[in-house]
Amino acid sequence: MNKHELNSIVEKYISDLQYALRESILKREIGHFPVDSIKAFFLLLPIVNEKIKEDKLRKITLSVGAIHAALDIHDRIESAQATSAEQQLTVLAGDHFSGIHYRILAEIGEFGFIRGLSQTIAHINEQKTSLHHERRTTGPILLERLKVIESGCTATYYKTYGFDSYLDLAETVLTFVRLDRMANSTEQQAFAIDKTIIQQAMDLLLPKLNLELEQMSSLDPLLQQVIHELVNPLKSLS
Amino acid sequence: MEKLKAMALYTDFRKELIYIEKELENAVQSDSPLIQQASIHLLRAGGKRIRPIFVFLSSKFGDYSMETTAKVAVSLELVHMASLVHDDVIDDSNMRRGRKTVKAKWDNRVAMYTGDFIFSRALTSIGEIEMTSVHQLLADTMLEICKGEIIQFDYQRRTDQSFRDYLRRIKRKTALLLSSSCELGALISNADDEVVRRLRNFGYYAGMAFQIVDDILDLTSSDKQLGKPAGSDLLNGHLTLPVLYIRNEPSFQPYLAKAFAGTLSEKERGDMLRYIRESGAIEKAHEVSDLYLEKATAEIRLLPDSDAKKAFEQVAEFLAKRTF
Numbered sequence: 001m002n003k004h005e006l007n008s009i010v011e012k013y014i015s016d017l018q019y020a021l022r023e024s025i026l027k028r029e030i031g032h033f034p035v036d037s038i039k040a041f042f043l044l045l046p047i048v049n050e051k052i053k054e055d056k057l058r059k060i061t062l063s064v065g066a067i068h069a070a071l072d073i074h075d076r077i078e079s080a081q082a083t084s085a086e087q088q089l090t091v092l093a094g095d096h097f098s099g100i101h102y103r104i105l106a107e108i109g110e111f112g113f114i115r116g117l118s119q120t121i122a123h124i125n126e127q128k129t130s131l132h133h134e135r136r137t138t139g140p141i142l143l144e145r146l147k148v149i150e151s152g153c154t155a156t157y158y159k160t161y162g163f164d165s166y167l168d169l170a171e172t173v174l175t176f177v178r179l180d181r182m183a184n185s186t187e188q189q190a191f192a193i194d195k196t197i198i199q200q201a202m203d204l205l206l207p208k209l210n211l212e213l214e215q216m217s218s219l220d221p222l223l224q225q226v227i228h229e230l231v232n233p234l235k236s237l238s
Numbered sequence: 239m240e241k242l243k244a245m246a247l248y249t250d251f252r253k254e255l256i257y258i259e260k261e262l263e264n265a266v267q268s269d270s271p272l273i274q275q276a277s278i279h280l281l282r283a284g285g286k287r288i289r290p291i292f293v294f295l296s297s298k299f300g301d302y303s304m305e306t307t308a309k310v311a312v313s314l315e316l317v318h319m320a321s322l323v324h325d326d327v328i329d330d331s332n333m334r335r336g337r338k339t340v341k342a343k344w345d346n347r348v349a350m351y352t353g354d355f356i357f358s359r360a361l362t363s364i365g366e367i368e369m370t371s372v373h374q375l376l377a378d379t380m381l382e383i384c385k386g387e388i389i390q391f392d393y394q395r396r397t398d399q400s401f402r403d404y405l406r407r408i409k410r411k412t413a414l415l416l417s418s419s420c421e422l423g424a425l426i427s428n429a430d431d432e433v434v435r436r437l438r439n440f441g442y443y444a445g446m447a448f449q450i451v452d453d454i455l456d457l458t459s460s461d462k463q464l465g466k467p468a469g470s471d472l473l474n475g476h477l478t479l480p481v482l483y484i485r486n487e488p489s490f491q492p493y494l495a496k497a498f499a500g501t502l503s504e505k506e507r508g509d510m511l512r513y514i515r516e517s518g519a520i521e522k523a524h525e526v527s528d529l530y531l532e533k534a535t536a537e538i539r540l541l542p543d544s545d546a547k548k549a550f551e552q553v554a555e556f557l558a559k560r561t562f
Binding site for chain 2 (some may be wrong): 023025026070071074077078079080081082083085088089091092094095096098099100102103105106107109111112114115117118119121122123125126127128129130132133
């Protein structure tokens with residue numbers, strides 16, 4: 001596999017996900033919603049690495065992508081004032097995406113995964129509420145909460161379908177990427193966290209990240225390269 | 239008084255109702271004190287528990303199991319609750335059933351996360367039922383309800399709606415979930431196909447009647463009875479059946495314009511409500527609701543005689559004739 005083929009796989013997944021989530025009024029009013037390509041990459045990682053061509057797994061990854069989209073878009077709701085048309089439809093967009101995730105799993109009868117994923121979704125919302133509401137947090141607590149928020153659904157997917165060996169890598173990279181966004185992005189962030197706490201969390205995670213990057217030998221070299229290319233610029237910024 | 243009447247209707251199913259309340263409380267247990275508080279706040283606000291009751295009554299037409307039925311009943315009530323928390327964010331509502339909404343007591347974001355949490359608990363509960371047909375039906379229903387809300391948004395503050403538009407909206411808003419409550423109850427107890435069909439239809443017709451009455455009550459009840467300002471639907475830009483009858487009357491149009499623009503004074507709100515109540519539109523809307531009620535009872539009439547059938551007839555009558 002070359003990089004072009006890998007990009008095509010990820011792009012096809014993103015396009016399939018956007019197609020699954022399409023809704024004409026939402027599209028007209030709030031436009032195309034962004035799919036987190038890094039989360040998408042990690043959802044596809046085991047399938048790509050192990051060259052699995054199973055339609056059921058493809059549907060399951062779409063379902064996880066749908067719930068990622070649902071949970072992410074609800075972070076855009078303003079705490080105090082959500083009366084604009086765009087905000088009102090953002091609430092409904094998240095609910096719609098959430099319904100799509102369930103319908104995909106219902107159609108293929110993945111009852112165990114419905115149960116497992118629902119418990120993870122509950123846990124993610126608990127962590128988000130705490131992060132949103134607590135006045136003060138610490139680096140370790142922030143790290144723990146973001147790990148659940150960023151990689152909880154992917155982790156449940158890995159554990160359910162026997163991809164546990166990818167778990168630590170995905171959790172670490174996804175959490176680090178989120179911390180980097182919180183520290184460096186100019187876009188408005190979902191949670192108001194002090195920059196020193198974010199830096200503290202990044203410092204705490206960095207040794208684990210380095211370790212995970214050293215232990216990627218079971219991955220296809222191209223996948224290793226992509227992960228290095230993703231993470232190295234962030235490491236240098238941190 | 240009316241509430242007592244409702245409880246009396248449910249007397250035969252008191253055991254199931256108590257079980258459901260306990261299971262609902264268990265379902266919203268959370269490691270986050272705030273989510274738990276917000277969820278319990280919602281649960282304690284009450285509600286008629288129509289959906290769980292419909293699931294229970296329908297499941298009595300087949301091989302009934304209280305534990306299995308409760309999983310579906312809890313799930314449906316949680317789906318309903320989750321949608322209410324999010325609706326209050328959309329409508330910027332501060333009061334519901336006489337209590338502060340989650341968004342008013344905490345904030346919009348807490349309401350969003352609480353709604354998503356409750357929705358996930360609904361799936362945990364129904365996830366125990368390993369029947370594809372059950373999950374497909376619930377998933378389709380949830381998507382249709384959401385679609386209905388998106389369409390309702392599109393129609394917000396528009397006066398060029400037809401009666402059919404309104405009926406389509408309330409079908410998605412209310413009738414579908416009641417119809418699915420009946421169908422799911424029948425499905426999990428392996429009731430006959432014909433019984434499943436009749437119960438599904440019953441839920442749909444009863445749901446239509448119920449929502450029309452709900453829309454009437456929004457215009458005829460007091461703020462205190464409603465636990466929110468009377469006329470809230472109009473203030474939020476939603477045209478309901480009684481208003482559809484009079485929307486083109488020249489003396490009513492200024493009220494409508496101001497209600498939709500958010501510039502209606504308190505006095506004008508009172509005058510507008512009085513106008514509607516004296517216009518004859520309420521009676522016309524009641525006639526439509528009665529038609530749906532007749533259709534609902536016709537479906538039930540052909541089911542085998544049982545306590546559940548009797549209870550369904552009473553509940554339907556009560557829901558359509560209620561005054562709160």
